[in-house]
Amino acid sequence: MRKKPDKLVLENIKKLFLLAKKEVRERPWLAKRYVADARKIAKRQNLSLKKYRRKFCRKCGIYFVPGENCRVRISKGKISIKCLYCNNYVRYKFEKSKRR
Numbered sequence: 147m148r149k150k151p152d153k154l155v156l157e158n159i160k161k162l163f164l165l166a167k168k169e170v171r172e173r174p175w176l177a178k179r180y181v182a183d184a185r186k187i188a189k190r191q192n193l194s195l196k197k198y199r200r201k202f203c204r205k206c207g208i209y210f211v212p213g214e215n216c217r218v219r220i221s222k223g224k225i226s227i228k229c230l231y232c233n234n235y236v237r238y239k240f241e242k243s244k245r246r
């Protein structure tokens with residue numbers, strides 16, 4: 147049987163991302179730290195941050211706010227995000243959301 151991820155851990159990660167979102171405009175360094183903490187927890191618990199993958203820059207760890215600190219473009223089924231902090235480019239295949 148596969149072990150389910152701890153609910154509390156998932157809650158904490160969610161909270162950290164919410165905090166990062168809140169702080170990114172005023173205190174981007176703090177937002178970075180929240181993201182870094184969330185990633186650390188996920189790594190320790192062997193969790194994937196798939197859900198949050200597109201919400202932060204993998205290079206510098208800043209939380210993405212479209213139009214603020216990143217540029218998002220969608221073309222030919224691909225999403226490209228450019229981080230305006232470190233000029234890193236991230237590309238993703240466009241997947242249809244399973245959310246209803």
Ligand SMILES: [Zn+2]
Pocket residue numbers: 203204205206207208229230231232233234
């Ligand atoms: Zn970056």
